[in-house]
Amino acid sequence: RTIYLKDYRKPDFLIDATDLNFQLYEDGARVTSQLHIRRNPDADAFRDVLELDGVELQLERLLLDGRTLNPDEYQLDDETLRLERLPKQFVLTVVTWIKPQENTCLEGLYRSSSMFCTQCEAEGFRRITYYLDRPDVMSSFTTTIEAEKSRYPVLLSNGNPVASGESGDRHWVKWEDPFKKPCYLFALVAGDLEWVEDSFTTMSGREVQLRIYVEPQDLNKCSHAMDSLKRSMTWDEEVYGREYDLDIFNIVAVSDFNMGAMENKGLNIFNSSCVLANPETSTDSAFQRIEAIVAHEYFHNWSGNRVTCRDWFQLSLKEGFTVFRDAEFSADMHSRAVKRIEDVALLRTMQFAEDAGPMSHPVRPDSYMEISNFYTLTVYEKGSEVVRMLHTLLEPEKFREGSDLYFSRFDGQAVTTDDFVACMEEVSGQDFTQFKRWYSQSGTPVLTVTDHYDAETSEYRLDVKQSCPPTPGQQEKQPFQIPLAVGLLDGSGKDMPLTLKAGQGDASGADGDLTRNILVRESEQSFVFTGVTEKPTPSLLRSFSAPVRLNYPYDRNQLTFLMSFDSDGFNRWDAGQKLAVSVFNELINAELKGEQVDIDERYIDAMRQVLLDDKGDHAMLAKMVQVPGVSLLAEQAEVVHVDAILNARQRVHERIGASLSELLLSKYRQLHAQSGNALDSVSMGLRAYKNACLMLLAQGGAQESVALAKLQMQQAQTMTDEFGALAALVNGPDIEAAQSALADFLCKWKKDQLVMEQWFSVQAASERHGALDSIQALTAHELFSERNPNKVRSVIGTFGGQNWRHFHAADGSGYRFLREWIIKMDGLNPQIASRLLTPLTRWRKLEPQRSALMQKELQEIMAHPGLSRDAYEVVSKSLK
Ligand code: ARG
Ligand code: ZN
Secondary structure (H helix, E strand, C coil): CCEEHHHCCCCCEEEEEEEEEEEEECCEEEEEEEEEEEECCCCCCCCCEEEEECCCCEEEEEEECCEECCHHHCEECCCEEEEECCCCEEEEEEEEEECHHHCCCCCEEEEECCEEEEECCCCCHHHCCCECCCCCCCEEEEEEEEEECCCCCEEEECCEEEEEEEECCEEEEEEECCCCECHHHCCEEEECCEEEEEEEECCCCCEEEEEEEECHHHHHHCHHHHHHHHHHHHHHHHHHCCCCCCCEEEEEEECCCCCCEECCCCEEEEEHHHCCCCCCCCCHHHHHHHHHHHHHHHHCCCECCCEEECCHHHHHHHHHHHHHHHHHHHHHHCCHHHHHHHHHHHHHHHHHHHHCCCCCCCCCCCEECCHHHHCCHHHHHHHHHHHHHHHHHHHHHHHHHHHHHHHHHHCCCEECHHHHHHHHHHHHCCCCCCCCHHHHCCCCCEEEEEEEEECCCCEEEEEEEEECCCECCECCCCCCCEEEEEEEECCCCCECCCEECCCCCCECCCCCCCCEEEEECCCEEEEEEECCCCCCEEEECHHHCCCCEEECCCCHHHHHHHHHHCCCHHHHHHHHHHHHHHHHHHHHHHHHCCCCCCCCHHHHHHHHHHHHCCCCCHHHHHHHCCCCCHHHHHHHCCCECHHHHHHHHHHHHHHHHHHHHHHHHHHHHHHHHHHCCCCCHHHHHHHHHHHHHHHHHHHCCCCHHHHHHHHHHHHCCCHHHHHHHHHHHHCCCCHHHHHHHHHHHHHHHCCCHHHHHHHHHHHHCCCCCCCHHHHHHHHCCCCCCCCCHHHHHHHHHHHHHHCHHHHCCCCCHHHHHHHHHHHHHHHHCHHHHHHHCHHHHCHHHECHHHHHHHHHHHHHHHCCCCCCHHHHHHHHHHHC
């Protein structure tokens, strides 16, 4: 069954208050819920039928205003409890019995290690009790939790604790959340947890108690998240004027979690991998990811909780906006250009692929079968790009006015992306009718740019064409409104002041600015710059000003020029990427024709120039020396020829090894001597660059890399150095050295689940060590568990998503293996199964033999009896 946006109706009933009581036992939980319900005076057309959602619940009792209802007074099926002929206002009491111990889908109330915890977004609350499980029904919650005192000394829910007591070996705590909320923001935790505590004083002087709850062995991994939380709170006050609104803010780390984290009001629940860190066990990237996720969940308190979504089609209202907010936070904390590079690299490889595949959907989807399938890169990352474009079009001050208006106007309400854009229109006076196509049209727009320079008139013209390929359900697209950031470099590499010829379209900024956002609105449009005294090199789409594919016929000399001189850091990196991709394409095309071509010396020279740069920011240089991954090359290909791509990569790596080893070695030694253990951005940059050099040496087959990596591993004082060295060994020329390093690492870290997840994934991704039999051995390892999503992701997910050589083995063995795991996981945890499907959904892009093998596995999955709604939606759309 498909749900459509156009069918949205306001709720017929409202739930003003929700009083919950949980009695937790070892064999189950009794949930007593008192719902204060009344008719919605604003309902579209009132229907006197109350349909409460409920899944896998055992209904024990149902009372209407205190009177027990007989089974003939209501209707019950697998997903709904139906009541008719109700008073205008009433109290419904629902008693259900649920089995958290048997809950393997990790939605609703479930067990992780020895604790009880919840995940209710999007539709998990219906697995706890019968309810109007939709985000536009907002209610005041009180929650009483009762459990055995010795096993569950800590009992947490949303808001503030208001009462507690005990009797015998059991105790209880009552929580009250002063803010109305939809049930997807409900949370409960019970366990034998310890905590780290701190406090934060808000801008108006409110003292907030901050706590991070963890299992006892993780107490030494909380300080980074705590610091990140305080920085986030300060940043949101300074940049958005948003203050925290409760007296306490709690974070809980749980090891079994389907996603990264969840912004439950006052009680954020995190996948332990997204919150726990210390330098001995966590890499610098983990530190940065944790900082970003802590910020993301905290920022949701306003963009998501105080103002929430009317329905799940509006998911990007909170996710796109909050991703934009956390990206800006990270950019302010570290290097802005590097953060942009990382985000765009993800968008271009993964989101562009999604946009071009069978699950392609707009930022605001118009239909779904299973909403869990729409927590996507499109809704999150492209959604964030759409908000970023609004920020560009309004410029910071107006954007802030718009966000202030949005938060004040809609505080306490459940609203739509249109409501958000309307605020931006209102404060800026701009008309965003056309802009809103970014929310409704799917697919990645293509900008094709050509130029013309007229020395006579000193005019420089950009001719811009836009188009957008057809996507499922959307054959024809209307033109988008696209801010295209442009700079023009003179022969010495300096930016020329830009003056746009009158009557030739709009652009942000003023004449004389060095970067202008020209506003592309038509399918074909020209922009003329005047006073251009020499033929410039254009720097286009600076900072990736719009989520589009850009085609401009750069030649390789222009690209190396931009790599050296572009004042836009992002475009300096991007020029290097474009150069590399064009070299790769030349190699791939030649191989397909059975021809031999040499690797263009200009690419190797450009790499050499980067390595010789002594002044640049190290984090940035680390990005500049990275060779484009297979996923990016595959995404950009018309038809994916796996062997040709892998061979080309092999050749490029060997060539870098042959030509640049000396330089890489001396760079490595220099950086190694400087890098140290500190956790500041500068030290992190040094380590990133150093380990990038080591990896290039290893991938180039340099024997020296083995000894260096072994030594680095032995002497490492940070996980960044230890794991960087392990990864270099695993991807390097000496198989025995790699095996023994993997064994040592296992021996040293086997007690640390999060470290072991890294150990699993470095092997699962490896061309050398991740052949199918090794992957099978990993799934049989005693530390592997199919019940733990992180383990499944680190082995099966990594294998399918990153190990191109062995997942795409020509005999189809990798595909078969993935199919078996998808079916196994579908019976346990459909959300995870559905995510594992992603690589198979790309079957149409592969060359015919592999394509047919992948299709066959999808058909097998489709034929599997009892397939979940999650998997069914993805598989059926992929095969259509
Ligand atoms: N709202 C959470 C976040 O982005 C993610 C929740 C995902 N839940 C799900 N069932 N897909 O911070
Ligand atoms: Zn989010």
